[in-house]
Amino acid sequence: MTTALARARLALLGVPERKILRFKGGDTPRWRxxxxxxxxxxxxxxxxxxxxNLDAIVAxxxxxxxxxxxxxxxxxxxxLTGLDLFLPGKSRFRAFLAGAGxxxxxxxxxxAGEALAQMRRLPEPFLRKLDDPVARWLVMDGYGFHLGFFHPKKYVDRQVVPPYLSPYGRRVFDQGVGRSIWFTQGADVERVAAKVATFPPVRQADFWLxxxxxCCYAGGMEPSEIELLREVCGPHLPYLATGAAFAAKGRHRAGNPVEDTEMACQHLCxxxxxxxxxxxxxxxTxxxxxxSRNACHVVQDRVIATFSTSGRTTDRQAASQ
Incomplete structure (x- = not known):
């Protein structure tokens, strides 16, 4: 049963229905x-x-x-990250990571990155305090997704990049903005490609990642649409495949693989x-x-190199040209 205090928190801090629906451009199965x-x-x-407590939240x-x-x-x-930024005590986010998270x-x-964007906190000082040298950089991905999704006029249309980000932080920020474009363009492949094409070429690879x-994590696509996505990304296919591979890794680790992820990997990877x-x-490994080297950067570059040189993605792409 929801208490009066909980109802007050939801009314004050919750996400209203109008904000959830604002991004939708239609009522098609894909938008739903x-x-x-x-x-x-x-x-x-x-x-x-x-x-x-945390057990009650997870339940x-x-x-x-x-x-x-x-x-x-x-x-x-x-x-939980939002609570950590406001309230003293042991980190609720870290406790979540040690358990269900x-x-x-x-x-x-x-x-966590989305909370930092919502509360206008700098992301990189936060992520440097986290333990996993690879996963912690996804804080920056969430930061970019949130700004691209909720403030598209500034970060997508005007193409603003926060000036306080490190060079690699900007790359992962762009990866998050790329995910936001997938959502705000309704997973319409041609619209997504057209939006990415408006950005300087130096930023486009990370958008495609x-x-x-x-695409691979959310699903909801037809095989023909995934094939079209493969075609329109042009020379950035190894980046697109790398993003799909990381989505597959995430779903397998969580124990919730789905057929849509399977299909996307078969077509993109x-x-x-x-x-x-x-x-x-x-x-x-x-x-x-x-x-001396950023571990997440190393991992991403290794996967990109695999898809660039192994023939997994390049042979079929060359054959189609």
Whole structure:
């Protein structure tokens, strides 16, 4: 039962229905599918606002279907990070990562980044305090997604990049903005490609990486649409495939693989989702243990190199030209 205090928190800090629906450009099955993902993330955030200890919050995630529970964990991470930024005490976000959030480690870090964007906090000082040298950079992805999704006129139309980001931080920021474009353009392949084409070429590869993640994780596409996505990305196919592979890794780690992810990997990575996950796992081995190189940067570059040189994505693309 929702208490009076919880209702007050939801009324004051919750995401209203009009804000959930504002991004939709229609009422087609694809728009509704994206809406379901957004509602799961908002639902996880609202589960935090309903109050209680961490076990009670996590128990509320049973409301969501298994294929959407990654988004729900993202929302919980956003809510807990918001509490950490306001209230003293041990980190609720870290406690979540040590428990239920571990299986959804990538989505959880994305959720933390969204909270930082919402509350106008600098993301990189926050992420440097986190333990996982790879996953922590997804805080920046969530930061970029939030700004691109909720403030598209500034960060997509005017193409603003926050000046306080490091060079690699800007890259992962763009990956998050790329995911936001996938959502705000309704997963319409031609509209997505046209929007990316308005940006300087130097930024486009990272947008395509984010689009690959968004497409493969969210799903809701037909095989012909995935093939079209493969064609319109042009020379950025290794980046698109890398994003899809990371989505596959995330779903397998969380134990919620879906047929849409399987299909996307087969078309974009020329392997099944398990094979795509294995490519990421291989890239995660023997990482630098000091600060001489950014571990996440190393992993992404290894996966991109695999798809650039292995023939998995390049042979069929060359044959089609």
């Amino acid at each position: 599918h994206l809406e379901d993902a957004l509602r799961a993330a908002v639902g996880g955030y609202h589960a935090v606002l309903e109050g209680g 509320r995630l049973d409301r969501f279907p298994k294929h959407m529970n990654g988004y729900a964990h993202e929302g919980v991470a956003m809510g 571990d299986a959804h480690i990538y989505m959880s870090h994305i959720g 984010g689009i690959g993640t968004g 020329d392997t099944d989702s398990s094979g795509a996950r294995d490519i990421v796992d291989e890239a995660l 023997d990482l630098p243990t000091d600060d």
